[in-house]
Amino acid sequence: MPATWLVLIVLALSAIGYVLGRQRALQNAGGDSRALHSLPSYYGWHVALMALVPATGLLAVWLIAQPLLVENTIAGQLPDSAIPESSTRSLVMSDVRRVADGLDLAVSQGAMTRDDAATLRSEFTQVRERLAEVGVALGSDVNAAVLSAAQDYRSMSRVGNLMMTIAVLAIAALGFVYALSRTDRDFRARNVVEQGIRALLVAAASVAVLTTLGIVLSLIFNTLEFFKLYSAWDFFFGTTWAPSFGGGSELGVLPLLWGTFYISLIALLVAVPIGLFSAVYLSEYAPGKVRSVAKPLLEVLAGIPTIVYGLFALLTVGPLLVQIFGDDGVGIMQASTAVMTAGLVMGIMLIPFVSSLSDDIINAVPQAMRDGSYGLGATKSETVRQVILPAALPGIVGAILLAASRAIGETMIVVLGAGAAARLSMNPFDAMTTVTAKIVSQLTGDADFASAEALVAFALGMTLFVLTLGLNVFALFIVRKYREQYE
Structure with a gap:
């Protein structure tokens, strides 16, 4: 399932949770909001946030981690013979990603079936020409190793997306049910919601700080690599x-x-x-x-x-x-x-x-x-x-x-x-x-x-x-x- 649809489903579940949480609190208080510990809206927000925040957090982490894991796995499986002397493993992996994206596009446009994309062989099919028909331009012919790696890339990505969908929806449903079960007239919903909002604010601030730290560290590490190859004295004091x-x-x-x-x-x-x-x-x-x-x-x-x-x-x-x-x-x-x-x-x-x-x-x-x-x-x-x-x-x-x-x-x-x-x-x-x-x-x-x-x-x-x-x-x-x- 595409991530966009997954987000929309979680948002819809969260909105339903807000309505049900508010109604459950009022019903538990006999319809009198004065008998509740917190305002009715806090009970609704408690259910909505419990369904929304853990699920979207998991989705964000998964969307970042899965491509890195898949790419590192496929890159490690590439044989050394598949990497030309004038190229690098990273450049070959860029070709693998382009071929994988091209196969996905061909399947989505009906130019080939899922089985055809999974069983395609470069020895019998002009892969470059087939992908050019759907608007994917490749700089060179696709050899067997690159095509096989692209097919594995698609397979791992598809399995990862399925697992992501199941995990995100499960987390959202569990949060929904757990929060709704805790909702009664004596539940301190306002305290819990305010603590949750504070945690979200801290997380947002942490993202900004960690992003800055990541930028600085990337500059530092690559700068140190440069000074291993070139003299720092010549760099800072050179006039040419x-x-x-x-x-x-x-x-x-x-x-x-x-x-x-x-x-x-x-x-x-x-x-x-x-x-x-x-x-x-x-x-x-x-x-x-x-x-x-x-x-x-x-x-x-x-x-x-x-x-x-x-x-x-x-x-x-x-x-x-x-x-x-x-x-x-x-x-x-x-x-x-x-x-x-x-x-x-x-x-x-x-x-x-x-x-x-x-x-x-x-x-x-x-x-x-x-x-x-x-x-x-x-x-x-x-x-x-x-x-x-x-x-x-x-x-x-x-x-x-x-x-x-x-x-x-x-x-x-x-x-x-x-x-x-x-x-x-x-x-x-x-x-x-x-x-x-x-x-x-x-x-x-x-x-x-x-x-x-x-x-x-x-x-x-x-x-x-x-x-x-x-x-x-x-x-x-x-x-x-x-x-x-x-x-």
């Missing part, structure tokens, strides 16, 4: 970035870090003054009608996809800068892709980040401080300069640092606006690149994750993660350290 999948690569990160910080600096020089001035105007000077229109329009910039900003940099800002600073190919700017192009467009993208955060922080300054300043005879501009901005400064600095971490992690604007050259240069009209852009380029195509040229992407990601994490922690430290002085 010249990867070569044929060998002899120079993977110094300094040119990439320089490009990242240079572009981010120009972006902040654009975004901080404009964003801060607009925040001061909207919070202190703008009439209510103007603010109600201008603030949403300003924040529309935050919803524009970064690829659109990248196209704007490539097609509009870059050529415009060439017209201004170039002179028939002999000016200081030779091409539209440059640090200045990416920095200006990225600065425009960051304006709503700085503006919105700064506006909220300025509005959080107590009105009593404004009134006290006006009472002493200060003008509005003096109050803004000498009272409001100093009071809001820690939060504004935090907003700027958060915007900086956003700029450091940007990719598409850099790829389209700044070029791909890794160099150490002070000229803002030169083409440069950043850490994120090179992570994309190193993992694009058929990357061999046993090579330093592919694993370097994880080292770059770990470096970027540490930098942005440091900026975010520093920003939060500043905000929390000084905020309580004005509350």
Whole structure:
């Protein structure tokens, strides 16, 4: 049974449990809800949650674990002779999955029966052509080992799905019956439901924490693998970035870090003054009608996809800068892709980040401080300069640092606006690149994750993660350290 139908059945059972649990509690109390320990709805929610939560939890774990178990089992059964010298076991397993999915599609479309798919032999049938008829394109012919592994893959998956359906429905039914049997007038349903909700909240928080931990660990392990193949000293202090999948690569990160910080600096020089001035105007000077229109329009910039900003940099800002600073190919700017192009467009993208955060922080300054300043005879501009901005400064600095971490992690604007050259240069009209852009380029195509040229992407990601994490922690430290002085 498909997982979608399984979820719908469990949800329907849960809804029925809510109604029956509520009715049973009222019947046990003689129809008088005042005789119940808890409100009637709590008894219904108790039955509904007991039917829903354990079953959906089991379903989620099963959906994650089953593909891993099946794939590891099939991969272990593949003979070494089925793996070409130019390939790897993981690449062969990707062919196995495609063939298995193709057979499932052919059966669902009626192109072959279940028995045909299970007994198909590559010696007598052109498997590639048969699957192409149902829209499954394979890059090479399917040999006997791959076809047999795909058939075993389908068989194990089918058995696993059947067991999952039985287990999930059984758990849901047991939870339903158990909760309904406990329902009476003296049952503390409210306490149990609130404890269950608290457990769900803790589980949700744990998922977020464990996901972050998993990301960090994956970066750490692959980074350590990279440093087994390439010197850490050459990586962190090398001044040349010249990867070569044929060998002899120079993977110094300094040119990439320089490009990242240079572009981010120009972006902040654009975004901080404009964003801060607009925040001061909207919070202190703008009439209510103007603010109600201008603030949403300003924040529309935050919803524009970064690829659109990248196209704007490539097609509009870059050529415009060439017209201004170039002179028939002999000016200081030779091409539209440059640090200045990416920095200006990225600065425009960051304006709503700085503006919105700064506006909220300025509005959080107590009105009593404004009134006290006006009472002493200060003008509005003096109050803004000498009272409001100093009071809001820690939060504004935090907003700027958060915007900086956003700029450091940007990719598409850099790829389209700044070029791909890794160099150490002070000229803002030169083409440069950043850490994120090179992570994309190193993992694009058929990357061999046993090579330093592919694993370097994880080292770059770990470096970027540490930098942005440091900026975010520093920003939060500043905000929390000084905020309580004005509350």
